Amino acid sequence: MHVLVIDDERAVRDILVDACRRAGYSTDEARNCQEAASKLVRGDVDIALCDIKMPDGSGVDLVRSIRDSRIETSFIMVTAFASTESAVEALRAGASDYVTKPVNGDELIHRISQVAAMRGLREQNQVLRQISRPQTKTFEFNSPAMRSLERLVTKVAPTESTVLITGESGTGKGVLARSIHEQSQRADALFLPVNCSAIPENLLESEFFGHTKGAFTGADKARKGLFLQADRGTLFLDEVGELPMHMQTKLLHAIEDKEIRAIGSEQPRRVDCRIIAATNRDLGRMVAEGTFREDLYFRLSMFHILIPPLRERRGDLLPLIRFLIARETQRSGPLRDLALAPEAERLLCQYEWPGNVRQLENVINRACILADDDCINTSDLPPEVTMAHALGSSTGTSIANQGYLRDQMREIEVALIRRMLEETGGDRRLAAQRLGIGLSSLYRKLEETTDLS
Numbered sequence: 001m002h003v004l005v006i007d008d009e010r011a012v013r014d015i016l017v018d019a020c021r022r023a024g025y026s027t028d029e030a031r032n033c034q035e036a037a038s039k040l041v042r043g044d045v046d047i048a049l050c051d052i053k054m055p056d057g058s059g060v061d062l063v064r065s066i067r068d069s070r071i072e073t074s075f076i077m078v079t080a081f082a083s084t085e086s087a088v089e090a091l092r093a094g095a096s097d098y099v100t101k102p103v104n105g106d107e108l109i110h111r112i113s114q115v116a117a118m119r120g121l122r123e124q125n126q127v128l129r130q131i132s133r134p135q136t137k138t139f140e141f142n143s144p145a146m147r148s149l150e151r152l153v154t155k156v157a158p159t160e161s162t163v164l165i166t167g168e169s170g171t172g173k174g175v176l177a178r179s180i181h182e183q184s185q186r187a188d189a190l191f192l193p194v195n196c197s198a199i200p201e202n203l204l205e206s207e208f209f210g211h212t213k214g215a216f217t218g219a220d221k222a223r224k225g226l227f228l229q230a231d232r233g234t235l236f237l238d239e240v241g242e243l244p245m246h247m248q249t250k251l252l253h254a255i256e257d258k259e260i261r262a263i264g265s266e267q268p269r270r271v272d273c274r275i276i277a278a279t280n281r282d283l284g285r286m287v288a289e290g291t292f293r294e295d296l297y298f299r300l301s302m303f304h305i306l307i308p309p310l311r312e313r314r315g316d317l318l319p320l321i322r323f324l325i326a327r328e329t330q331r332s333g334p335l336r337d338l339a340l341a342p343e344a345e346r347l348l349c350q351y352e353w354p355g356n357v358r359q360l361e362n363v364i365n366r367a368c369i370l371a372d373d374d375c376i377n378t379s380d381l382p383p384e385v386t387m388a389h390a391l392g393s394s395t396g397t398s399i400a401n402q403g404y405l406r407d408q409m410r411e412i413e414v415a416l417i418r419r420m421l422e423e424t425g426g427d428r429r430l431a432a433q434r435l436g437i438g439l440s441s442l443y444r445k446l447e448e449t450t451d452l453s
Helices: 010-022 033-040 059-068 084-093 105-131 144-156 173-182 201-209 245-257 283-289 294-300 314-331 342-350 356-370 383-394 405-423 428-435 439-448
Strands: 002-006 026-030 047-051 074-079 097-100 163-166 191-195 234-238 274-279 303-306
Touching: 002 010, 002 033, 010 026, 010 047, 010 105, 026 033, 033 047, 033 059, 047 059, 047 105, 059 074, 059 084, 074 084, 074 105, 097 105, 144 173, 144 303, 163 173, 173 191, 173 234, 173 274, 201 245, 245 294, 283 294, 314 342, 314 356, 342 383, 383 405, 405 428, 405 439, 428 439
Parallel strands: 002 026, 002 047, 047 074, 074 097, 163 274, 163 303, 191 234, 234 274
Antiparallel strands: none
């Protein structure tokens, strides 16, 4: 929290600045309205302690001017004129609170903390509206690997340790990060996820650390960065391996110093947010190749959690399939009791799931939409799942007994075309589209295959 003390009396400024610094706030000071306005206009002041009577103007007029500029600084007015009229005038102008001289230090810090709490709630609500999502029932893992992983989460969550989560794309790194936050002492504060690869490189510093008004072309108002938005909460840096080298350096300093500086600001800001990072890249190899800072890697991986791919924890697969079907049917409105046909279940359980849980969710969502007669059949599964089955069938016997490669590939192609025609109800144009071939190519293949003509 950054506090600006505005008073024409040096002794008063010293007292107020000292009280704020002892309470842990970063501070700056101004001797009059003009100097204060030049500092406030940048938009990086959270709370201003402002005298009402100053040589070059009124503190109340300064409040009005800042409000008209849409700068979100909160004002606590400080005056020796303890009259109802001056207090009401200040509050009507937009001040948050009012104290009188001589100022009691403990009372002042109490007032500042109240205003800071209100600001924090307002800012957190703004962020929550952008990232909120409905709560859903969680899945209980069966596999030994995931139960061991859950034990790691329960151990590290109550600590302040930085956590690095690695694993293939779609394994649930974001879900695990949120679970760590929800089991931590910061659970009542904000969990702020950010995809590092989705931010344009020229905006990274502004997004992470914020900027003041006028700091660069287009900065028409001050903006808090991600670190300040997640203050006292958890900042989840997904795809951290995508950060360019110059941002890796700035991120390391922010984590180590617990301090950031907005673009255009002269004042560093203290921040208190826990960092959880995730990536599907091999950061150790990137360090060896010189594309990721070794010191940042060691800082992030103070506690490393590796999520195994879905194909390596088959014990979770069938329960997870059933869990996802139940969840999708619940989301779809009127409750449906969807069954899973034995053959469809077998295909789903045999598939390797290269896209892991995310791919499985997509497949189940599609199957629930397509299912007729309250049952998911093989016709409701996408081609990649049935294709894997066809490939597996062709390699199930001795290769020597299956003929030449061309003949084996032809058998697989025949099985896929037959399958797609069944799914499309004999609509050859639609079948060709789904197979990614031209209609004429499909007709040619049908002519070559007497079973399908």
